[in-house]
Amino acid sequence: MADTAIGTPEQLRDPDYTPALHRAIPLGIQHVLAMFVSNVTPAIIIAGAAGFGFGSDAGANGFPDMTYLIQMSMLFAGIATLFQTIGLGPVGARLPIVQGTSFAFIPIMIPLVAGQGVEALPALFGGVLIGGLFHALLGTFIGKVRFALPPLVTGLVVTMIGLALVKVGIQYAAGGVPAINSPEYGSLLNWSAALVVVFVTLGLKFFARGMLSVSAVVIGILVGYVYALAMGMVTIEGIGTSWSRAAPFALPEFFRYGFEFSIAAVVGFCLMAFVSAVETVGDVSGITKGGAGREATDKEITGATYADGVGTAIAGMFGGFPNTSFSQNVGLIAMTGVMSRHVVTIGAIFLIVCGLVPKVGAVIRTIPIEVLGGGVIVMFGMVVAAGISMLSDVNWNRRNMVIFAISLSVGLGLQLDPQAVQYLPDTIRILATSGLLPAALIAIVLNLVLPEDLAAEATEEVSGGMSGHGGGSLPKG
Incomplete structure (x- = not known):
């Protein structure tokens, strides 16, 4: 107001x-x-x-x-x-x-x-x-x-942007990619730091107002930083060394x-x-x-x-x-x-x-990578939620469901298994394994070329029993 x-x-x-x-x-x-x-x-x-x-x-x-x-x-x-x-x-x-x-x-x-x-x-x-x-x-x-x-x-x-990034958040919360093969990866200590950030952020977002709500992620990371400091995940000496080595301008x-x-x-x-x-x-x-x-x-x-x-x-x-x-x-x-x-x-x-x-x-x-992971989980999860919110404006007829299904399957599939296109030229392989670009291109092309008369009511064969819930609404019950 x-x-x-x-x-x-x-x-x-x-x-x-x-x-x-x-x-x-x-x-x-x-x-x-x-x-x-x-x-x-x-x-x-x-x-x-x-x-x-x-x-x-x-x-x-x-x-x-x-x-x-x-x-x-x-x-x-x-x-x-x-x-x-x-x-x-x-x-x-x-x-x-x-x-x-x-x-x-x-x-x-x-x-x-x-x-x-x-x-x-x-x-x-x-x-x-x-x-x-x-x-x-x-x-x-x-x-x-x-x-x-x-x-x-x-x-x-x-x-797709959010789905491509949520893995990063989980990896950071568990200890970071360089630590994947170490015993500390996924430890309770690592996850506790990330969860402190998540819970503080959620608490401020839902139960605070004004400045506290707006800066919930920042405050969540600051609280997580203090927790990591108390748990020995970061030291005052390390912060001081980093500060002293950096130029003032x-x-x-x-x-x-x-x-x-x-x-x-x-x-x-x-x-x-x-x-x-x-x-x-x-x-x-x-x-x-x-x-x-x-x-x-x-x-x-x-x-x-x-x-x-x-x-x-x-x-x-x-x-x-x-x-x-x-x-x-x-x-x-x-x-x-x-x-x-x-x-x-x-x-x-x-x-x-x-x-x-x-x-x-x-x-x-x-900032410890685990603390950052807590903030990233929230931020990238919100990206996925924003995409789903945008999709709620779509009329989910057969045509649009097919476009979405093929685009998501190919894009997410290539992202999950980049080795599937290992024999493509380097340039095309890099673009394809992003997942995002192939999904976007397929969706754009199919949306432009598929005739609108395919927009009949979705059938059970295509929709898996979810027909009749178009216009962004969710199935009831």
């Missing part, structure tokens, strides 16, 4: 309105807390998948590569957010849109870097750069391609990891850009409806898509990952009723400052 002490109802619906600083600053930090863990998690996951996430590696300027990736996630989330709130020519919606590192690209990135260390990063960031430029190009015609991505397709893709390095053109990376990032662009369109519409009670304009949608792509491309030049609008902040705007883009600008500045101080990333890096 809107707080009338912040401004009049008309002012609160105005993106150009600026509340008094003593109110605007806490509101801006609230936006950062809502997205902070989700924003830095992809960097930690990719570093871990590449094999340099939790070691004692030192980067070119003396601090670990994982710390650097965390810093870039914060820095370029802030910069991309400024593109949205302040704008730069046609770039930006001039709306309170919070940008952050996208989960959607993680299933594409993991096969590209798996076990290859920093040597895989030049091709990865080459894909981020070119994919970002393509994403920006989508801004010129995004409205014309939305027909190819109905809820059946977007819901499937979001669900550091600028991003232009092409720190170099640049390499990889067909698999470029194709993967460009294809996922379609999904990310449609997600941003939905977020922009959600912000204008929830905060201002109106539809988004074509100019706002185009500007927001430009900002997505430009922010991603610039991030790729310095070692940052793809950026997209963050949906949790859309809900925050609807909850607070404050539509001011300048409030979000304050949050963006806070992110940029954090991104320029490596000590922040160094402390984040000391």
Whole structure:
């Protein structure tokens, strides 16, 4: 509910309105807390998948590569957010849109870097750069391609993203991939740390209000961190060493990891850009409806898509990952009723400052993987839930059920057993084993080519006895 002490109802619906600083600053930090863990998690996951996430590696300027990736996630989330709130020519919606590192690209990135260390990063960031430029190009015609991505397709893709990542959460909670063959993997101690995070997060989400509810994941991880400290899973000395070794201030390095053109990376990032662009369109519409009670304009949608792509491309030049609008902040705007883009600008500045101080990333890096696993289980589970929510808008007739069934079976199957396509050329194999891209492509193509007259009532043969529950409803009883 809107707080009338912040401004009049008309002012609160105005993106150009600026509340008094003593109110605007806490509101801006609230936006950062809502997205902070989700924003830095992809960097930690990719570093871990590449094999340099939790070691004692030192980067070119003396601090670990994982710390650097965390810093870039914060820095370029802030910069991309400024593109949205302040704008730069046609770039930006001039709306309170919070940008952050996208989960959607993680299933594409993991096969590209798996076990290859920093040597895989030049091709990865080459894909981020070119994919970002393509994403920006989508801004010129995004409205014309939305027909190819109905809820059946977007819901499937979001669900697949979550399903691809839930395994990561379980592995982290059990002790991390490097520890799979050790006796400690899956121990009660490891799981207890993860469960503390899960229970605290759930408790705050359901029984707290306001700031405590919004920052439930952050607080859950902080409580889990304290628990891990008490149980000896992390030491004060280790935190102090990480803090002291990190520089007090550091600028991003232009092409720190170099640049390499990889067909698999470029194709993967460009294809996922379609999904990310449609997600941003939905977020922009959600912000204008929830905060201002109106539809988004074509100019706002185009500007927001430009900002997505430009922010991603610039991030790729310095070692940052793809950026997209963050949906949790859309809900925050609807909850607070404050539509001011300048409030979000304050949050963006806070992110940029954090991104320029490596000590922040160094402390984040000391979070035990089991504690992070608890937060990841919640976050990625919510991604699956969001996809299922989108699928509830689908009319579950025979045609749509067949499309969904084939897409999910092939995509999830290839993801679960990548050896099934081991003889494909490397580029195609990497894209296929992501699971996400084949599922999305099959769903898009079938949705475009299968005739609508197949949309008859589902038969028992196809639906397994679940016919008659279309339109997103669940079977009763």
